[in-house]
Amino acid sequence: MSLTASLSASTSARRTPRASLLSKRRRRVGVMLILPALALVGLLIAYPIGQAVYYSFTNWDGLTTQWVGPSAWVQAFHNPTMWTALKNNGELLLSVPFALGIPLLVAVMLHQRVAGWKIFRSIYFLPTAISWVVIGLVAEHFFAYSGTMNSLLSDIGFSGIHTNMLGQENQALIALGVTFVFSMIGTNTMLFLTGLATLDPSLEEAARIDGAGAWRIFRHITLPHLSRFIQLAFVMTVISAFSALFSLIFVMTGGGPGYSTTTMEFLVYQTGFNQSMFGTAALYGIILFVITALVGIIQLRLIGAKDS
């Protein structure tokens, strides 16, 4: 892969005389070509952000708007449901180390290229293609009272802990977290494997000849090499934990029992479309946006600090 990507648009300094003669027309064409993109992103992404901020200060049911002002925000922060949702989001973050660690282990194993590794690679990536709606439905069967997990448990002699995880307030979120980890394995393994492919094999070989064990090679050569990939996977996984679980929650628990699996993103949906409180829902959306933006900015800072 030789694609180079950097966020800053590089301006080419060299201009031939002919190009500058044409430059007026070139600028006009340049502006015309971005107009559709500008219209689409402006109208459907930028403008609604402004609207969301405005409506977060109102009582809004989609038709009539009533200005409330800053007290709308004060009220929201006194709403225990929002804190429950934030707490659920926080607890879901505990699954992130697993969503990174398991793929890291899998990628390192694949990288050893033992017999059949290409087939294994395809199998591991396959769930990446299917909808989280489908994964959620299968997970529902896995965690159900008469499902796979309980029959496995009783097979190995733990029939005492027969449980319906998705129906228990203190267990449903764990089941959701496990499903989330499963859903992230393919993507993160793919990322790490790409990172490993760019690692110079002679480095590992040299270390091995020098008598370094597998762990030391991993710790001092592989892991530092992968740091940028791990950072990217970390940010993508955290942002997914905040904004990509809708499908899983929708089919597995519907946010329940109670509010035990309602995360901020699901709260936006519930508040807006089940309770028709569009103003409050917009407010929750803003909070979610701020959280994910912070994660992104911290990441950019980390990369920037490393590059300079």
Add this chain to the structure above:
Amino acid sequence: MTVLASPPDALTVNAPKPTRSLARRRLGRTLIFVAMAIMAVIMLYPFAVMILISFKTNAQYLIGSSGTSTQTWQQINATLPIWQELWNSTVVCSLSILLILVIGVMAGFSFAKLQFRGGNVVFLAIVSAMMVPLQAILIPEFVNIAKTGLTNNYLGAVVVYAALGTPFSIFLFTTYFRRIPDELIEAGIVDGLGYWGVLWRLAMPMALPAIATVTVLQFIQIWDDLLVGLLFLQNPGERTITVGLAALAAGHTTSIPLLMAGSLVSAAPAMIVYLVFQRFLVRGLTMGIDR
């Protein structure tokens, strides 16, 4: 091989040492193979569940019978109109991807090759839209689009998918077009192609791998999406297969074998695209860190 680790051994006995480490190595690789096979079973679990359960009747499933039946498959269309919904998914995916590609190619070419004042700022603004989670704008977006009436046909979802997919496609095409030498563009202009001709006849053919990457990534994303389809396709006859499946599941009265059969139907197209175009997907995913 292990001279440094154990110098005395190396001096006295040379032969047994490599054999031992070879045996250890072989054991290690066997263990890795076993671990990978276990992992494969875990990752294939969803597919096994879908296939096995879909070939049972609801009664067989509920009593845990080991019998099989094709009854669920024969009756699936009565509860889940799979052909209609597969068609809906195809239409929504195709229209969205077409918009994402055309708008992305044009803007990417402009940002990369037709520098104009303020271009960099606009580029950064559009690319940073990638960071906006849909839920942050969901409510006003829904009200806006519903007011235009587009939620009553395919276009409501199509424009939302297009808006969400365009920033990434512009990012990808811009980085791709930057690699085309300016001289080539200028030669095309001198030959009378015009900017429009240069874009479609010179630049676009060179961007085919990027087009493939965007297409595959967006296909899987849009095909698998629930939230946009659920809200922006208000007409049940226009639901995509993923939305239809989730709506059916939310009813909680539907038979599990039926849901599994529906899951398999909805998953199959994305899986095929995925297996055929795997390398484009990997490329898209790792864009931006391959510096």
